[in-house]
Amino acid sequence: MNAASPGELLRMAMQSARSVLLTGPMFPDGDSIGACLALARAIEHLSSARVDVAGAIPLRYAWMPGADSILADEAVAADYDLVVVLDGDCRRLPPPVEAAFHAATMRGIIDHHSSTGPEDYDIALIDASAASTCEMVYELLIRWGIAVDVDLAALLYTGLIFDTGGFRHSNTTSETHRLAATLLDTGLDHTPINIAVLMERRPEGLKLLGHVLERVTFYGDGVVVVGVVDLQTCERLGCTVGDIEGIVDALVFTRGVALACLCVEKGPALVKLSLRSQKEVDVARLARQLHPGGGGHPRAAGVMIPEPLADLLTSLPGVLYEATIQG
Numbered sequence: 348m349n350a351a352s353p354g355e356l357l358r359m360a361m362q363s364a365r366s367v368l369l370t371g372p373m374f375p376d377g378d379s380i381g382a383c384l385a386l387a388r389a390i391e392h393l394s395s396a397r398v399d400v401a402g403a404i405p406l407r408y409a410w411m412p413g414a415d416s417i418l419a420d421e422a423v424a425a426d427y428d429l430v431v432v433l434d435g436d437c438r439r440l441p442p443p444v445e446a447a448f449h450a451a452t453m454r455g456i457i458d459h460h461s462s463t464g465p466e467d468y469d470i471a472l473i474d475a476s477a478a479s480t481c482e483m484v485y486e487l488l489i490r491w492g493i494a495v496d497v498d499l500a501a502l503l504y505t506g507l508i509f510d511t512g513g514f515r516h517s518n519t520t521s522e523t524h525r526l527a528a529t530l531l532d533t534g535l536d537h538t539p540i541n542i543a544v545l546m547e548r549r550p551e552g553l554k555l556l557g558h559v560l561e562r563v564t565f566y567g568d569g570v571v572v573v574g575v576v577d578l579q580t581c582e583r584l585g586c587t588v589g590d591i592e593g594i595v596d597a598l599v600f601t602r603g604v605a606l607a608c609l610c611v612e613k614g615p616a617l618v619k620l621s622l623r624s625q626k627e628v629d630v631a632r633l634a635r636q637l638h639p640g641g642g643g644h645p646r647a648a649g650v651m652i653p654e655p656l657a658d659l660l661t662s663l664p665g666v667l668y669e670a671t672i673q674g
């Protein structure tokens with residue numbers, strides 16, 4: 348007898364569960380949100396389970412079909428039969444969601460991060476060769492016989508363009524373009540999605556971008572660039588977490604830069620680092636080296652550092668430069 352595939356196990360778990368929670372990591376991005384909302388719709392086709400999606404959703408994703416019913420992390424109770432983490436691993440869940448994850452009867456993951464392993468889950472779908480988690484969810488929908496309508500297409504397209512930077516990053520393949528074409532064939536209007544997800548900023552966010560760009564610091568003859576978003580500036584400009592998205596991508600494509608780091612102050616002793624590299628530096632490895640909770644992709648990764656911003660800014664440049672030498 349053949350063992351059931353993880354996708355089949357997930358389908359069975361969804362069908363037997365009475366309640367399902369879908370969630371991304373802390374600070375979910377377009378791929379995570381799109382994958383959660385798309386899978387939630389799939390479960391509604393396959394199961395009578397109550398399905399919740401949880402996460403702190405930046406404003407740029409408020410238009411997404413189903414986004415209005417997403418639970419705030421604080422509203423999550425620990426009473427789900429099945430919790431599935433999408434596009435990030437369970438070490439980066441916000442506290443109330445983490446409690447629900449550990450209290451669940453079954454735990455699953457669908458992820459494409461090279462830093463994610465299967466050990467913490469009953470059902471693990473991990474494929475580091477996938478350009479996005481949405482691509483993996485699409486494969487599941489097809490296998491489960493669920494028709495992709497224009498709403499599902501919008502959700503999946505969001506993850507696709509977010510994680511490939513609009514089909515520009517090295518993870519983009521002919522397969523990615525073929526999936527995009529399939530999604531457009533549902534009648535999807537892609538322009539407003541590209542604008543909302545990749546291009547549009549709030550006026551406050553534009554000012555924050557200017558503030559950060561004006562103050563970047565280069566190290567090692569311009570090989571490393573570091574930008575800083577401090578809490579005081581965010582407050583002064585009226586910025587929220589969504590205004591910070593994309594700033595790090597504006598840093599890395601600077602001539603001569605191999606490694607870009609954006610330091611975002613989250614609290615008196617908590618800084619989020621967003622890391623990007625152009626070629627040689629494996630920033631997923633660097634993120635893990637900086638803190639065990641770090642992770643991501645070879646070209647794009649993140650890590651939370653429990654240190655005051657000022658302290659970190661004295662030690663960090665040396666470590667970053669070191670990483671560009673090691674490759």
Ligand SMILES: [Mn+2]
Pocket residue numbers: 378379434459478479480510
């Ligand atoms: Mn992703």
